[in-house]
Amino acid sequence: MQTLELLLSRSSQPRLQSPAPNEEALQNILHAAMRAPDHGNLTPWKFIVVEGEGLIRLGDLFEQAAIDAGLSEKEVIRAPQLPQRAPMIIVVVANYHDHPKVPWIEQVASASCAAYAMQLAADDQGYASIWRTGFFSQSPVVKNAFSLADQDEIVGFLYMGSPAADPVSKPARAMHEFVEYWR
Ligand SMILES: Cc1cc2nc3c(=O)[nH]c(=O)nc-3n(C[C@H](O)[C@H](O)[C@H](O)COP(=O)(O)O)c2cc1C
Numbered sequence: 001m002q003t004l005e006l007l008l009s010r011s012s013q014p015r016l017q018s019p020a021p022n023e024e025a026l027q028n029i030l031h032a033a034m035r036a037p038d039h040g041n042l043t044p045w046k047f048i049v050v051e052g053e054g055l056i057r058l059g060d061l062f063e064q065a066a067i068d069a070g071l072s073e074k075e076v077i078r079a080p081q082l083p084q085r086a087p088m089i090i091v092v093v094a095n096y097h098d099h100p101k102v103p104w105i106e107q108v109a110s111a112s113c114a115a116y117a118m119q120l121a122a123d124d125q126g127y128a129s130i131w132r133t134g135f136f137s138q139s140p141v142v143k144n145a146f147s148l149a150d151q152d153e154i155v156g157f158l159y160m161g162s163p164a165a166d167p168v169s170k171p172a173r174a175m176h177e178f179v180e181y182w183r
Contacts, residue, residue, distance in 0.1 A: 006124055011168050013128035016161035020051060020088035025125045029090075029160075032121035036114035040099055044107035045114050048091040048146060050083065058083040065141035082136070086129075086159035090118060096151040104151060111155045118158055128163040131156045 021029060026049065033047060050058050059080035066079040083089055094111035096104055115131060122129045136142050137154040148154070 006120060010120060010123055011170055012119075012130040013163045013165065013167065014085075014130050014159075015164040016086040016128060016130070016159055017164040018087040018161060020086075020161050021122060021125065021127050025122070025127060026088075028125060029118045029121040032117040033114035036110055036117050038110050039106050040102040042097045042099060042102060042107060042110075044095050044097055044102075045111040046093040046095045046146075047114075047118075048093070050089040050091060051087065055083040055087075055089065056080075058089065061142055061145050062136050065136055065139040068141050069135070069139065071135075079136075083157075086161045088160040090158040090160060091146065091154060092118075092156045092158060093146065093148060094153040094155050096149065096153075108153055108155060111153070115156050115158060122160055126162075127160060128167075129158050129160040131158055133157065 020026075030047060030049075033045070034043075036045070038044070059082065062079040062082055063076060066076045071079075092111055092115040094108040096107050119129045119131065133154070133156050137157065143152070143154065146154070
């Protein structure tokens with residue numbers, strides 16, 4: 001797909017199924033992430049690719065986090081099922097580096113660009129994805145399990161796979177409401 005066509009037509013896909021990106025596609029996805037804009041060349045990110053048994057492990061972790069946080073019984077039961085919504089999840093972490101000129105927000109922005117690059121790379125190779133966060137991205141239990149420091153962030157769980165439904169149609173946005181020109 002041409003780059004502009006991809007950018008103009010991309011949509012998230014909440015309904016995902018196997019197969020997950022194959023090894024070649026996954027490597028392209030990860031290489032695309034490495035090209036994210038990165039002030040100071042800090043590479044302020046880390047990616048955890050979760051598949052197979054790893055999805056069960058992640059579900060166990062979510063369940064533990066739900067129990068520790070005192071969530072409702074319904075949420076505790078649902079927690080281990082969440083990672084089963086895709087055959088692959090890439091956990092995108094903003095790995096903060098203390099730097100005099102590159103504040104935390106820029107490093108989170110950089111990791112977020114990496115996440116979006118991975119979504120585009122997945123789409124371009126015939127796969128689909130959705131970026132999710134929610135309670136578990138902020139959970140200390142989950143952050144500890146990934147050995148994150150206080151200022152590190154889980155910027156998202158990229159659920160990836162093959163589309164299990166037609167692309168979600170999106171109405172065009174009223175662009176003029178969000179854009180002004182100084183010229
Ligand atoms: C930082 C971030 C967190 C998000 N978290 C969730 C989430 O937890 N659950 C969800 O359904 N969508 C979440 N979304 C939105 C979806 O990824 C997606 O953008 C949305 O469904 C709109 O679809 P589109 O990307 O095709 O416009 C999040 C998006 C971003 C950028």
